[in-house]
């Protein structure tokens with residue numbers, strides 16, 4: 001099968017590309033190479049005859065038409081997006097243009113290609129989205145996001161993703177484009193850009209810097225190991241029902257403070273400090289404006305209908321992630337020089 005993956009040089013997209021190629025699929029990676037992209041994350045597939053790269057911007061409709069015609073994909077996995085909530089607070093414009101207009105362009109280019117090809121049965125447009133479109137949950141552990149939860153986005157990032165989800169559903173209903181959607185919880189794992197929470201904590205700990213925790217650290221997220229997510233995405237792309245959406249979660253709720261304490265305990269074992277614990281470096285900083293209190297996914301639809309469950313517990317996943325950062329400084333070191341990395345973002349309100 002030939003997949004057109006957008007955003008394949010990003011964190012989740014690169015995991016999808018690596019796994020798809022390992023499973024024998026042909027992959028065309030379409031990516032604009034923004035600040036968040038890293039082609040080094042694709043070093044293991046770069047030389048494969050199954051892999052091709054197209055540098056293109058999803059805001060450029062003509063480029064998309066050319067790429068669809070040139071590669072004739074069997075299905076599309078659309079991950080390209082501006083993805084960092086803090087950056088969306090500082091500069092929402094890019095989020096509107098890429099996440100909304102860019103998705104509109106992808107839908108139109110896919111629709112034109114699919115119509116020209118005689119509406120082939122198996123074609124699928126898989127839109128990858130976030131649980132942040134559902135807003136914020138109360139603390140009650142019985143209350144979870146399901147596919148029927150009403151949309152209630154609260155940041156420029158989640159609002160732009162919610163808009164893109166609505167466009168995808170509308171193209172399915174109005175034009176019959178075979179679409180499928182997924183909304184997933186917070187991902188973590190190898191190749192995570194070093195401005196996101198988990199890499200920031202690991203790298204600041206090793207550098208002897210403060211470990212910043214927004215507010216009081218009580219915000220809860222449902223952590224999903226990125227390789228498990230890539231596996232779920234390929235399953236939905238191939239077997240998910242057209243017109244349906246699937247929530248994907250890790251069944252691993254942790255408060256930010258608990259998560260950081262776990263990372264410190266792992267580092268204390270693997271790379272002990274001369275004196276004291278890495279937890280001594282924890283520093284509470286001013287909260288993110290509009291910081292959602294809790295996200296947690298009810299994954300029963302993907303489990304019951306497609307038989308998917310996460311394979312990695314958060315304890316195992318964090319161990320693997322810490323090991324990966326300890327052993328791969330050559331990957332993350334150059335990224336520390338990129339614009340905004342290492343600075344506090346998203347405090348304008």
Ligand SMILES: NC(=O)c1ccc[n+]([C@@H]2O[C@H](COP(=O)([O-])OP(=O)(O)OC[C@H]3O[C@@H](n4cnc5c(N)ncnc54)[C@H](O)[C@@H]3O)[C@@H](O)[C@H]2O)c1
Nearest residue numbers: 007009010011012032033034036037057058080081130187
């Ligand atoms: N990271 C998470 O925890 C998470 C959780 C839920 C959903 N998601 C969604 O998954 C997708 C991938 O997330 P990620 O964390 O890998 O993001 P990322 O920021 O690591 O990667 C995004 C990729 O998209 C590319 N891109 C950005 N703008 C583009 C444009 N205009 N044209 C072409 N390419 C462009 C970037 O160059 C980058 O390679 C996003 O749609 C995001 O909303 C992410």
